[in-house]
Amino acid sequence: MIAINDRESFTILLKVLQEKGYTVIGPTVQGQAIVYDKIDSIQDLPVGCGDEHRPGGYSLRKRGDGALFGYVVGPASFKKFLFPPSQKLWQAKRTKDGFDVQKEKKERFKMAFLGVRPCEIQGIMVQVQVFLKGNYVDSHYQKRRKDNLIIAVNCSEPGGTCFCTSMHTGPSAKAGFDLCLTEIIEEKRHYFVAETGSPGGEVILKEVPHCEASASELKHRDQIMDKAENLMGRTMDTSGIKELLYRNRDHPQWEKIAQRCLSCANCTMVCPTCFCSHVTEGTDLTAQDVQRVRSWDSCFTSDFSYIHGRHVRHSTSARYRQWMTHKLASWIDQFGMSGCVGCGRCITWCPVGIDITEEVRNIRLGSVPNPNDSAKGVHDEND
C-alpha cells in the first residue's frame, strides 16, 4: 500500500497519464454541477467543492478545505464516454444500384477516467456485460473500452441519495480499477492512499513520487471508509427482489407512482447502466450520403414500444414498472447481475423526487404473498 503525498505528486500523476497518451477525464465544475470532462491540470478539478443530493434536488457547496474529490457524483456518469449519447454507427454512399458502406477511419481512444466512484466502476462493468459479453460484440463500445484506464477514488462521504452499500458496489472499490485512491485530509496534511489493481496501474504509479503508506495512514483510511458505510442517505432491501417485482406486476403502487411520474426520462438519462438506444437515419439533402446514428433512448418515451398502430406501454404506470422491474429484477435474468448500482442519481435528478428505494418499500408493503413462503409456513417480514 502506497501513499501519494501531496498535490504536487498529483500534478505529476496527471502529467504521467498525458505523456502516456491518455486523455484524462475527470470531475470539473461546470454550470453549478460536477461534470466529467477533459482534465488538463489540477486546477480543472473541483478543488474544495462538495455537493448536496436529495430527492429532486442537487446543489454544490464550498467545503472549506482543499479536497480534490470532495463531492459525491456528477449528474452524468462516465457512461457518456464509452457509450456516447449520440454516435455514428456507419455511413454509406448511394451507388447506381444500391449503396456502399464506407470504410471508417481508424479512431483510437485512450481514455483515463479519474475519480471514478466504486458505484460507477460497477456501472461500467454492467455495460461491459451488455455490450461485450454476449453473442454479439458492440465494436463501438469495445473500441472505447479497450485502452480505458480507471483511476478510482473511494467514496469517503456518500450523499443523501446514495445506497451503494445496499447494492454491494461501494463505498470502497474492490475490483475493476487500475489504480484506486482514498483521499485523506488531515489538519496539516492532504494525501492519498493508493492501491493498484492492474499491471497498467502499477506502471503509472511507478512514475509518481510516493512512499510506503504507514500503519497510521492505513488505519486512518480504514476508519474513514468504515464511517462512510454508515453515511448512506438511503438503503434498499434487495432480498428476493426479483421475485418480489415479478410477483407484483399488478400492484396498486404502480398507479400511484404514475400520478407523480412525468415520464420525462431523466432517471434513464442519468443512470450509469441504462443502455437503451434507437438508431436514426441521417442523410444530406440529395440523399447521397447517409449516416446511421445511434442515440440514447428511454423506456419512458411513448415511441419506445411502438409497433404498427399501437404503443405497447401507453400508460406511465406501465413505463415506470418496466423501468424499475428491468433495473432491479429482469436485469438479473438477462445479465446475471442487478442493473442498479446504488448511485442515487435517479432519485436526485427526478424532477418530482420519486425515490426508487422508497418505491421498493412500497411494493413490499402491499405485496402479493410469496407462494413458496406460505407453502413452507414461513412468514418473511419483507413480504
Add this chain to the structure above:
Amino acid sequence: MARSKTDPMTPAIFHVKRVIRETEDTFTIELIPSNGTTGFSFKPGQFTMLYVLGAGEVPISISGDPFEKRCLTHTIRSVGNVTRLLQKLKAGEGIGVRGPFGSAWPVKASQGRDVIIVAGGIGLAPLRPVLYTVLKNRKKYNRISLLYGTRTPEDILYHQELMKWRSQFDIDIHVTVDQAGKSWKGNVGVVTTLISRIAFDSTQAVALICGPEVMMRFTIQEFRQRGLNNEDMYVSMERNMKCGIGFCGHCQYGPYFICKDGPVFRYDLVEDLMKVEEI
C-alpha cells in the same frame, strides 16, 4: 453464434431478385446475397433486419424456403415508411440485410408428432418455412394441419401454394376469413373455430401459432381445452426492435429480449407475460 469482425450493426448488401404482389397491401420480396456463392442459411421462425437507404431498418420474418440458400425471401405488409419503400423496389436494386436473428420453431423436435400450424393474417409468413420443411420431410411427421385465418378472401396469402399443398392430400388445410362477399364458398369466422375440424392426438401433438396476440391467446385457450399442454404450444412474439441483437432494449418482454430469446417461445415460458397488459 456470430462473433464476427465487422460490427453486427452493419448490414450486408443484397440485391432484389423480384417483388411479388401477394394482396392489396402485402408483397413478397426475393433477395440475392451480393457476396456471391456463400448463400444464406436460416432456421424457420428467424428474422432479419432489412435496411433501405435513406429510410431506415425494419425487423421482418423470413418467409422463404430454408433449403433455397441462394434466395432470401420475406413477405411484408406495407404499413410504414420503410416497408412502403421496400414494396417499390425494382429488380437489381440493393438493400441492406442483417441477420438471421432470433429463435426458431421446433421443427426437428416435432418429428414423429402431429404438427398443427395456426396462422393469423401475415402470421402465415414466418410459418411458411416450417411448411416447406415438414412437407419436404413428410414421412418424419405424423398428421400435419394448417389452420389459417385472415380478414377477407382477397387477403389470403400464398393462394397458389395453398391450392397446391391442399391437392397433395398429405396436409389438412383449413382457411377462414373474418368477412366475405357472396362468391366466397369457404369458412367465415375466427381461426379458433377451425380447431374442431382437424384430427390430432393431443398426447403427442405440437401447435405452432403466429398471429395477433389476441388471436394467439384464444387459440391457446382452445387447444388447452382440447388437451394440449402449455409445453406443446409455441408462439411468435413481436415488439419494437432497433438492433436485433439485444443492444437497443426496445423488444424487452419481461425477462426476455424478443430479438434473441424469441421471437419464437414455448408457451409455458411466456404464459404469465401474455396475461399482463402493457408489459
